[in-house]
Amino acid sequence: MSTDFAEATTETTATPLRDATDTMRAMIYEDYGDAAVLHEAELETPKCLPGQVLIQIAASSVNPIDYRLRRGEMRALMPGGFPRVPGYDVAGWIAAAADDAPFPVGQPVIAFLDSARGGASAEYAVCSIDAVTPLTKPMPIEKAAAIPLAGTTALQSLRDHGKMATGDRVLINGASGGVGMFAIQIAKAYGCIVTAVASRKNQSVCEAWGADQFIDYRTTDYTTTGQQWDLIFDAAGKASYLDSRPVMSEGARFVSTEPDVKGLFMTAVTAPFSKKAKVMLAKPNAEDLRTLVDLYNDGKLKIEIDSTYPLARLGDAHRRVEEGVDHGKVVVKVNQ
Structure with missing residues (x-):
């Protein structure tokens, strides 16, 4: 073959x-x-x-x-x-x-x-x-x-639920995993400034995918850095919306891939507020797959x-x- x-x-x-x-x-x-x-x-x-x-x-x-x-x-x-x-x-x-x-x-x-x-x-x-x-x-x-699944999860999380826009400061927690790999590169392709959170041994690969900043979660808690992000994408399903609120800019979005009861509750109760939380489940979609394939063919997706x-x-x-x-x-x- x-x-x-x-x-x-x-x-x-x-x-x-x-x-x-x-x-x-x-x-x-x-x-x-x-x-x-x-x-x-x-x-x-x-x-x-x-x-x-x-x-x-x-x-x-x-x-x-x-x-x-x-x-x-x-x-x-x-x-x-x-x-x-x-x-x-x-x-x-x-x-x-x-x-x-x-x-x-x-x-x-x-x-x-x-x-x-x-x-x-x-x-x-x-x-x-x-x-x-x-x-x-x-x-x-x-x-x-x-x-298919990991790429679609990253694309829909950032674009549809996270409403990312050119120039947005995007933090990706769990950036070295399968979904994180796609998320870093998709965010960069859309013109965002990306902070990757992962273990130190994965810093070089996250930077190779395009991350502008790297945070080693074992030594630094991103929620205590005093920085601000417009979109926080928890690709690892381990971050907390409430802990992240202090580092979210006005109107920022928090998107998680963890479909638990607590996450679904946060999605509902934060809907009226400017700083929103969203738990997402990827939906199969041919057009999204086409977008991902096009990014690969254009050399924007490794x-x-x-x-x-x-x-x-x-x-x-x-x-x-x-x-x-x-x-x-x-x-x-x-x-x-």
């Missing part, structure tokens, strides 16, 4: 696309637990309905939401229903499409799967056409697979890969993310 898998849209013969069979290989879990519950199984290959496409998956990537769901941390929001195929990030080719789909069979694509239960850790997945974007220029499989695993070692990939990745994304190769 070629490392760069996006050929021109008309050159579908350049892809290793094969006819979909009735069954497919997948990694599943049949109950909540640690990474050991993940195991290989043979499942029925999904069929696409009107408004959907079937994607032959080349690679996926692991995000913290994947292991949190596997451990049962969100069972109140998503109870029951096993077996489950984890993962939301997909890079691959259109294997089949309903008549209303705008993509030809063989088209290289990335997708942010719009099923609440995921489905990316398998040979095939179905997805709404509204959550799929074509790749028309060569891109390494690993980097393409790293984009994507760093921490490690790559074969599908059969998905459990090891989950453990890697759970242990804490210094920087970059963990990718899973599916069809090799």
